[in-house]
Amino acid sequence: MLPHAIRTSNAPRTRRLLLGHALLGACLLTGLGSAQAQATYPQKPILMVVPQAAGGTNDIVGRLVSQKLSEVLGSPVAVENRPGAGGNIGTQFAAKAPKDGYTLLMTISSSQAINPALYKNPGFDPVKDFKPVALIGAVPNVLLAHPSFSGKTVQDLIATAKTKPGQLQYASAGNGTLNHLLGEMLNSMAGIQLQHVPYKGVAPAMNDVLGGQLPFVFASLPASLSHIKAGKLKALAVSSPRRSPALPDVPALAESVPGYAGTLWIGLFSPAGVPAEVSAKLNDAMGKTLAAKDLRDKLEQQGVELAAPTSSEQFAALLNEDIVRWAQIVKSSGAAID
Structure with missing residues (x-):
């Protein structure tokens, strides 16, 4: 009876050990699978x-x-x-x-x-x-002017704006967009009052400046480069702290308004x-x-x-x-x- 009693008493312990080994093996396999999935990333588009x-x-x-x-x-x-x-x-x-x-x-x-x-x-x-x-x-963004604007530089724009406070307008892609805030920053730092005219996107804003309805707009360099090269718009300055290699002859706004950067x-x-x-x-x-x-x-x-x-x-x-x-x-x- 003793051997049978020993076997009976050890059976639950044996089952627990086997179950523990099985769970450990499953965890190791799951961890390995996860690690392999991450190691072979990406596995799909x-x-x-x-x-x-x-x-x-x-x-x-x-x-x-x-x-x-x-x-x-x-x-x-x-x-x-x-x-x-x-x-x-x-x-x-x-x-x-x-x-x-x-x-x-x-x-x-x-x-x-x-x-x-x-x-x-x-x-x-x-x-x-x-x-x-x-x-x-x-x-960088570029401060662009329609060719009808007689000035050629940011200094010309600032001088004109000071004689006509609130009369010169600039277009933007909408309230709070970067090209709106760049104009507000210029107003603040140069002490002028350009009037903001928001549009629903940069494309309609650019179109109205190209058409001469408004004189100025800030637009990204990639979006404006072709218009500058074609002579459809004047590039007065770039918004970066330094000149852009893509437009080396166009000054940075900071050259006229120290500290300007956007x-x-x-x-x-x-x-x-x-x-x-x-x-x-x-x-x-x-x-x-x-x-x-x-x-x-x-x-x-x-x-x-x-x-x-x-x-x-x-x-x-x-x-x-x-x-x-x-x-x-x-x-x-x-x-x-x-």
């Missing part, structure tokens, strides 16, 4: 969300970058435009996407750094909802919470992508001033600085959108 309309600066840059990133990763990277609410619609979509690295956000500083101050409820938190992947570069940066983000291994692979892939000479040449031809290699932490610091800086400018302009 990646979606790059552009929260602006097709044909704009961010869309042009996003499509060029997506092509090269696809080559580097060996997996398709598809661009999807989700415009609306100044970029909020697409940004909200990306913020709520699965945190697996298969949905990315290619965006611009006006959406990521200005909208949180401009909109009472933008629908996303630019810091908590996203993780910076790569800063691509900066795009560039549009473009960068790639992932939703916050993407696994560290996936983030590391994305960072590495974007480093290789942005180092490719053929891509750099194409971006520079579009007027993009490429950023030096920047870590996620450095990009995050830039975002935080811009959120604070633009919040002050938005407040002083009085712009607000429900």
